[in-house]
Amino acid sequence: MRNKMVLFEVVRTALTIAIALLLGYLILIFATDDPNTAFKWFIYGPISRLRRFVELLNRATPLIFTGLAVSIVFQAEIFNIGAEGQLFFGAVAATFAALYFPQIPFLHVIIVLIFAMAAGGLWAAVPAYMKAKWNASELVSSLMMNYVAFYLGLYIINYHMRDVNAGFLVSYKFPRTAWLPRLLRRYNLYPGIFIALGFAILVWFFLYRTKYGYELRMVGKNKEFARFSGIKVENVIIYSQIISGMVAGLAGAVEIMGLYKRFVWQMTPGYGFDGIIVALLARNNPLAVIPAAFLVAYMRTGALIMGRMTGIAPEIVMMLQAIIILLITAEAFLSFWKKRIIEKAAMEQEEKK
Amino acid sequence: MNELVHGILSPQFFYSILRVTTPILFAALAALLSDVAGSTNIGIEGMMLMSAFWGVMVSAWTGSAWIGLLAGVTSSVLLSLALAYFYLNLKTDLVLAGIAFNIFSSGATVFLLYLFTGDKGSSSSLKSYVLPKIDIPLIKDIPVVGDILSGHHVLTYIAFISVFVVQYFIYKTPLGLRLRAVGENPDAAQSVGISVKKIRYISMLLSGLMAGFGGAFLSMGYVSWFARDMTNGRGFIGLAAQALGGHSAFGSMWGSLLFGLAEAASYTLQAIRIPSEFTNMLPFIFTIIALAIYARSKLLQIKKIKEEEKKA
Amino acid sequence: MKAIEMIDIVKVYPNGIVANKGVNFEVEEGEIHALVGENGAGKTTLMKILFGIEQPTSGEIRIFEKEVHIHSPHDAIAKGIGMVHQHFMLVPSFTVAENIVLGMEPKKGFSIDMDEAVKIVEEASKRYGLEVPPTERVLDLPVGIKQRIEILKALVRGAKILILDEPTAVLTPQETEELFVALKNLAKKGMTIIFISHKLKEVKEISDRVTVLRDGKTMGTFLTKDVSEEDISRLMVGRDVELVIERPEPKPGKIVLEVKNLNYFREDGVQVLKNVSFALREGEILGVAGVEGNGQRELVEILTGLRFGAIGSVRLLGEEILGYDAYTLRRKKIAHIPEDRVEKGAALKASIAENLISDRYYKEPFSKRLLLFPRKVIEYAKKAIKDFSIKTDSPLTPVGMLSGGNMQKVVVAREFTAGAKLLIADQPTRGIDVGSTEFVRKELIKVRDEGVAVLLVSADLQEILQLSDRIIVMYKGEIVGYFDKNEGLTEEELGYYMLGVKRHDENKIKEAFAL
Numbered sequence A: 001m002r003n004k005m006v007l008f009e010v011v012r013t014a015l016t017i018a019i020a021l022l023l024g025y026l027i028l029i030f031a032t033d034d035p036n037t038a039f040k041w042f043i044y045g046p047i048s049r050l051r052r053f054v055e056l057l058n059r060a061t062p063l064i065f066t067g068l069a070v071s072i073v074f075q076a077e078i079f080n081i082g083a084e085g086q087l088f089f090g091a092v093a094a095t096f097a098a099l100y101f102p103q104i105p106f107l108h109v110i111i112v113l114i115f116a117m118a119a120g121g122l123w124a125a126v127p128a129y130m131k132a133k134w135n136a137s138e139l140v141s142s143l144m145m146n147y148v149a150f151y152l153g154l155y156i157i158n159y160h161m162r163d164v165n166a167g168f169l170v171s172y173k174f175p176r177t178a179w180l181p182r183l184l185r186r187y188n189l190y191p192g193i194f195i196a197l198g199f200a201i202l203v204w205f206f207l208y209r210t211k212y213g214y215e216l217r218m219v220g221k222n223k224e225f226a227r228f229s230g231i232k233v234e235n236v237i238i239y240s241q242i243i244s245g246m247v248a249g250l251a252g253a254v255e256i257m258g259l260y261k262r263f264v265w266q267m268t269p270g271y272g273f274d275g276i277i278v279a280l281l282a283r284n285n286p287l288a289v290i291p292a293a294f295l296v297a298y299m300r301t302g303a304l305i306m307g308r309m310t311g312i313a314p315e316i317v318m319m320l321q322a323i324i325i326l327l328i329t330a331e332a333f334l335s336f337w338k339k340r341i342i343e344k345a346a347m348e349q350e351e352k353k
Numbered sequence B: 001m002n003e004l005v006h007g008i009l010s011p012q013f014f015y016s017i018l019r020v021t022t023p024i025l026f027a028a029l030a031a032l033l034s035d036v037a038g039s040t041n042i043g044i045e046g047m048m049l050m051s052a053f054w055g056v057m058v059s060a061w062t063g064s065a066w067i068g069l070l071a072g073v074t075s076s077v078l079l080s081l082a083l084a085y086f087y088l089n090l091k092t093d094l095v096l097a098g099i100a101f102n103i104f105s106s107g108a109t110v111f112l113l114y115l116f117t118g119d120k121g122s123s124s125s126l127k128s129y130v131l132p133k134i135d136i137p138l139i140k141d142i143p144v145v146g147d148i149l150s151g152h153h154v155l156t157y158i159a160f161i162s163v164f165v166v167q168y169f170i171y172k173t174p175l176g177l178r179l180r181a182v183g184e185n186p187d188a189a190q191s192v193g194i195s196v197k198k199i200r201y202i203s204m205l206l207s208g209l210m211a212g213f214g215g216a217f218l219s220m221g222y223v224s225w226f227a228r229d230m231t232n233g234r235g236f237i238g239l240a241a242q243a244l245g246g247h248s249a250f251g252s253m254w255g256s257l258l259f260g261l262a263e264a265a266s267y268t269l270q271a272i273r274i275p276s277e278f279t280n281m282l283p284f285i286f287t288i289i290a291l292a293i294y295a296r297s298k299l300l301q302i303k304k305i306k307e308e309e310k311k312a
Numbered sequence C: 001m002k003a004i005e006m007i008d009i010v011k012v013y014p015n016g017i018v019a020n021k022g023v024n025f026e027v028e029e030g031e032i033h034a035l036v037g038e039n040g041a042g043k044t045t046l047m048k049i050l051f052g053i054e055q056p057t058s059g060e061i062r063i064f065e066k067e068v069h070i071h072s073p074h075d076a077i078a079k080g081i082g083m084v085h086q087h088f089m090l091v092p093s094f095t096v097a098e099n100i101v102l103g104m105e106p107k108k109g110f111s112i113d114m115d116e117a118v119k120i121v122e123e124a125s126k127r128y129g130l131e132v133p134p135t136e137r138v139l140d141l142p143v144g145i146k147q148r149i150e151i152l153k154a155l156v157r158g159a160k161i162l163i164l165d166e167p168t169a170v171l172t173p174q175e176t177e178e179l180f181v182a183l184k185n186l187a188k189k190g191m192t193i194i195f196i197s198h199k200l201k202e203v204k205e206i207s208d209r210v211t212v213l214r215d216g217k218t219m220g221t222f223l224t225k226d227v228s229e230e231d232i233s234r235l236m237v238g239r240d241v242e243l244v245i246e247r248p249e250p251k252p253g254k255i256v257l258e259v260k261n262l263n264y265f266r267e268d269g270v271q272v273l274k275n276v277s278f279a280l281r282e283g284e285i286l287g288v289a290g291v292e293g294n295g296q297r298e299l300v301e302i303l304t305g306l307r308f309g310a311i312g313s314v315r316l317l318g319e320e321i322l323g324y325d326a327y328t329l330r331r332k333k334i335a336h337i338p339e340d341r342v343e344k345g346a347a348l349k350a351s352i353a354e355n356l357i358s359d360r361y362y363k364e365p366f367s368k369r370l371l372l373f374p375r376k377v378i379e380y381a382k383k384a385i386k387d388f389s390i391k392t393d394s395p396l397t398p399v400g401m402l403s404g405g406n407m408q409k410v411v412v413a414r415e416f417t418a419g420a421k422l423l424i425a426d427q428p429t430r431g432i433d434v435g436s437t438e439f440v441r442k443e444l445i446k447v448r449d450e451g452v453a454v455l456l457v458s459a460d461l462q463e464i465l466q467l468s469d470r471i472i473v474m475y476k477g478e479i480v481g482y483f484d485k486n487e488g489l490t491e492e493e494l495g496y497y498m499l500g501v502k503r504h505d506e507n508k509i510k511e512a513f514a515l
């Protein structure tokens, strides 16, 4: 029966993606005279060249971080949606550390990363503390913290670290010691993706192989039960959010250290909200975050490549993305079929007895 | 400093509070109507956006702001029903579905805007119409009060009237009772033969209706065009305002006014040349502090009652 | 005429559990028909199918000899079926009247006509002899009244068939008596009643016929007067069950717990504990009798560090522990079987294994420093599942998929093996079947004989009388009765203390503390 269920999930996922793509194709028919070409680039674009594949990897990197961050709090049933602010502020802190700390090779990178994590953790600590201490809605406070992070960050960057010669609103360029170096000469591959994968394993290990992870999951499954069993629920509420904030803090820092080598955002990059999607797609499992992040990144990359090759607005793909997300997570979609499999298997088992 | 005091104490300032509160209040009421029946409508943002878009488009095509409003609200309601379908029939996670709908709306409006106008940023090339402002007889002649309360956009009045209607609806009508029953204990509602699904559909629909008004206000009152992602987080702010106010329409109103006050204040501060990054941040810091004080006082209140009784 | 025929009912839940495997069930019009069976036998499932909450996988249903398809409770109600559920289905913040008229609200203009609603409730209340306070919030009402509200809910909707799923689990003997009088009256008026209970004595007392389910199948339907309690339990469990537990003389040792002048005010200002004092020694069981809602819950929560703000003194082995949290008290070796296994005792979404270690996950062999060792946890869980005969096929099964009785066994397995000095058992056998009850009671005696001090809180008087070495009775937050041994004490006598009709004098009650 297990096998059958796995098969079912695979078939179902494939079918939903096929349906979503079909819908996407229909939308494209409205948007362009040559939907076939556009469609081809969307599907095939990200794997058509190594350079584009690297683009895909780089795009998945921050999504893995934020997906992990959100998974951690969601596993504890805490609705902290502050990853966006945490990563933004983490990136600002990283910029600060990159620009003002002594340029010791290797060590500098570590310091910058630690700064980003600390800033993200600090940002998450505010809603955490308010929740644990006064039972204030973390949904509201973390959302507010996102806006504060954004405007405060912009203020710091634009008024104190802005590179006036750059022609754009960006910070000074980081010294080389604060870069995440290129790994391939001709391609813009930087170690971000590997750090992200490492963190996925680390987070998985934390959740399932440490006693703090156990505490966190039990609080998520039933807070009253956890308290009753002698778990300090308030502590868990605080540390789970701080750890999540630290992971989120990396998302921004790693990207700017690897891709831009300076702070470039005047809009919030949106990875925090993407992280919610990734986490929910992955059902909050840190290892499943990896494929989920890749799926989302694939759609984005495909869209951009399609846009570059055909001039179609990549926004179309946002609709497609939404449809794919909806159908994949629609539990009852094709459920009659699932029900039949289960019923048949259960009855067969009964008869054997 | 003088300038600041002057800015804040002027009738215009209070007038602008009501103006900027309007879309937030609609969003908060939308949040409330879904929340009482036990479902969190994260998709308000997208519904508002959709309504703002169709309001502009249809008013431009038909030349009538009212038909535009109707179209906008209809689009928002349809979206809310679709969300309900995914949530209730296909059993999609409600939060995820809400986020997906927001993404969808953001993409769809830009795509359609481009399709219809050839512009991806805003609808400024179209001539669309706005809904009228209304002077209230008698009140408009009272000094100061008249300046603050009269001459608002028709939807601003509808928003504040809606507060009373919604409150009455939730707490006095049979349907409201059923909504609350489903929100508090769906099994209890089911046990007396109420269809939980149907009630949740209705609550989503009403939520979509409110969101639709909020969106229409943005593009047909607050400004007179559509711009991509013009809701700018107001749907979420509405959710936050409702969370502050609990299950009461008045609570939602006070929460919304708090945000409105902060937003209006930030515009006033900008006028005296404080960096906009700073002034934009203020409403949110303000809210965090308010939330902390509110939550803390609620906690202390409980403790205090306990202690007093111990003494007695 | 046959009121109900359920023929060859099969139900497969979405998780693959087959709860009904071809059940046949028939009820005559106007009879009181008992439905019994072990935990997880499929009683509730069968009734949920009848009431339209669940759909059968296959099978046929006839109501008053007409074939029907019941798709929802709405359909069921329209066909004259009413159901009082195992867990109350009331909206806590609503008034009694609001709960009863919900879904059939009388209207005045656009508003609900509250006066009319109250009138409807009062009339029904009078007609059926079920008294309720129409304008009070359900939240604060005692369970006996909540039950009446549930019954009235069904009656005002014109029920001709009334299903009661374990209605007496939480009632006192007196309340049960009152309920039975009302039920017999209804039956006399032609109402068909289905009555589910694990208390066979009640089944004997009230029902005309009884149907036994075992493992999702019908074992047979009998005239109640033809079968004894022993017969029924044998049919249910498939073996002989000891309905009376052997209790050797206690050998009490030193004092473990001393509670002195404990007072507590709830958030809403009501004083729920008044000068409560008692002591408890190792190797004995102190029974706390009382109707639910007379301060027992608060007492237990204070003693286990889940509720704060009480005044007075609580000493564990001489050390003052009042105000400590559960974290600390667990480490001072207090174990706790909570009254509510679903809310506190277990995490339903977590696996059996994860539930079994929730109070000891930080200790070896389960973890060391930071690390947790899942393999050790699973090994341990497998053993516990065997030792406590928990019915499941894997330690990784989520607890929520177990039946009520097996869920309770998971909780009991954890708390009995906690190595505690003090075990607080709050309603340890509520809603569990005769077989599991026998098991839990034997375990309680066993840990007592191993030297654990046991505080047994129960609304089941039979249980209190069978297991306790000493008994205190609580009424409105006070100890109103104290029995230093329970020979010759009857349920009726205890019941009088529980209802506040009788009370001991001060000096007798002081003996509960002075050992």
Ligand SMILES: Nc1ncnc2c1ncn2[C@@H]1O[C@H](COP(=O)(O)OP(=O)(O)OP(=O)(O)O)[C@@H](O)[C@H]1O
Residues within 6 Å of the ligand: C013, C014, C015, C017, C018, C019, C037, C038, C039, C040, C041, C042, C043, C044, C045, C046, C086, C401, C402, C403, C404, C405, C431, C432, C433
């Ligand atoms: N919603 C559900 N989903 C999956 N399995 C369920 C569900 N409800 C019950 N079960 C399973 O079906 C079986 C029968 O459960 P049911 O509640 O009908 O038993 P019961 O006879 O009422 O037991 P009890 O005396 O404990 O109330 C059990 O094995 C239980 O675990």
Ligand SMILES: [Mg+2]
Residues within 6 Å of the ligand: C043, C044, C045, C086, C165
């Ligand atoms: Mg049952």
